[in-house]
Amino acid sequence: MRLDCNGDSGGGAATNNWGRPRVVDTILETEGLTKEFRGFAAVSDVRLQVRRGSIHGLIGPNGAGKTTCFNLLTKFLPPTRGVIRYDGRDITGMKPAEVARLGLVRSFQISAVFPNLTVLENVRLALQRQRGGSFDFWRGENLLRQYDDRALELLEDVGLTGYARLTAGQLPYGRKRALEIATTLALDPVMLLLDEPTAGMTHEDVDRIVALVKRVAAGRTVLLVEHNLKVVEGLCDTITVLTRGRVLAQGDYASVSRNPEVQAAYLGTDPTIAGGSQNV
Numbered sequence: 467m468r469l470d471c472n473g474d475s476g477g478g479a480a481t482n483n484w485g486r487p488r489v490v491d492t493i494l495e496t497e498g499l500t501k502e503f504r505g506f507a508a509v510s511d512v513r514l515q516v517r518r519g520s521i522h523g524l525i526g527p528n529g530a531g532k533t534t535c536f537n538l539l540t541k542f543l544p545p546t547r548g549v550i551r552y553d554g555r556d557i558t559g560m561k562p563a564e565v566a567r568l569g570l571v572r573s574f575q576i577s578a579v580f581p582n583l584t585v586l587e588n589v590r591l592a593l594q595r596q597r598g599g600s601f602d603f604w605r606g607e608n609l610l611r612q613y614d615d616r617a618l619e620l621l622e623d624v625g626l627t628g629y630a631r632l633t634a635g636q637l638p639y640g641r642k643r644a645l646e647i648a649t650t651l652a653l654d655p656v657m658l659l660l661d662e663p664t665a666g667m668t669h670e671d672v673d674r675i676v677a678l679v680k681r682v683a684a685g686r687t688v689l690l691v692e693h694n695l696k697v698v699e700g701l702c703d704t705i706t707v708l709t710r711g712r713v714l715a716q717g718d719y720a721s722v723s724r725n726p727e728v729q730a731a732y733l734g735t736d737p738t739i740a741g742g743s744q745n746v
């Protein structure tokens with residue numbers, strides 16, 4: 467069963483306080499999105515609507531279908547059925563690189579981090595890729611230097627200025643995720659998809675990544691899969707809850723977390739949630 471907690475996820479238009487139609491600006495939407503693995507529906511008839519400019523969280527207990535859904539949205543998996551629309555365009559049959567060119571970019575999609583290159587060189591290569599079309603290791607140092615200013619700006623955005631000359635392999639874990647975000651930002655995304663950006667992090671790193679996601683979300687749309695409910699509460703404007711491949715609820719954190727069906731779904735897998743604990 468599906469609950470629309472915020473009341474405006476059922477269609478493209480709603481009414482405002484004066485009764486006039488208000489168009490909800492949806493940047494990414496799916497209809498009937500389904501992925502079956504040998505007959506088992508990991509994602510089933512999902513209707514998702516992500517508002518332009520929002521930070522949208524995709525949550526749910528283990529095995530709910532979050533990663534599968536994420537892989538469908540980023541075109542890493544073809545759907546069994548259903549439609550995905552991005553910015554008014556049907557992208558269901560497109561390849562990851564094609565949707566990335568349209569501005570729908572997944573972290574670590576194209577921007578692999580090379581451990582033996584410096585932090586600065588990694589961002590510079592991502593910029594070169596964005597502007598030149600391909601990695602070209604044979605380019606002269608002088609040609610690559612033209613990207614330095616922008617690369618340093620991006621490093622500043624993610625708090626890595628002091629790490630620019632270290633090799634990426636030397637970075638602590640949390641900082642590596644920040645570098646991955648910087649190389650993703652080099653691709654100039656309109657919409658950014660992040661799969662568990664805080665997974666495996668210490669509290670301090672989690673706080674830093676939350677602040678970073680907030681900062682990079684300015685002027686963009688972000689969709690993130692996240693296990694840590696405190697992160698979801700702090701970041702997300704809208705949350706979609708999946709269980710057993712289906713949308714169980716959608717709305718803001720307050721309404722979703724009060725929803726008895728959501729509570730039951732989490733209780734079924736992790737009783738600590740009942741006490742308001744952080745991890746799903």
Ligand SMILES: Nc1ncnc2c1ncn2[C@@H]1O[C@H](COP(=O)(O)OP(=O)(O)OP(=O)(O)O)[C@@H](O)[C@H]1O
Pocket residue numbers: 503507508526527528529530531532533534535
């Ligand atoms: N390639 C695959 N082949 C067969 N079954 C799969 C495949 N990928 C996922 N599944 C199944 O689909 C269901 C959803 O998996 P998925 O990884 O999308 O869940 P999730 O919500 O990301 O879980 P988690 O919180 O544990 O990361 C699970 O039952 C999983 O075993």
Ligand SMILES: [Mg+2]
Pocket residue numbers: 532533534
């Ligand atoms: Mg997963």
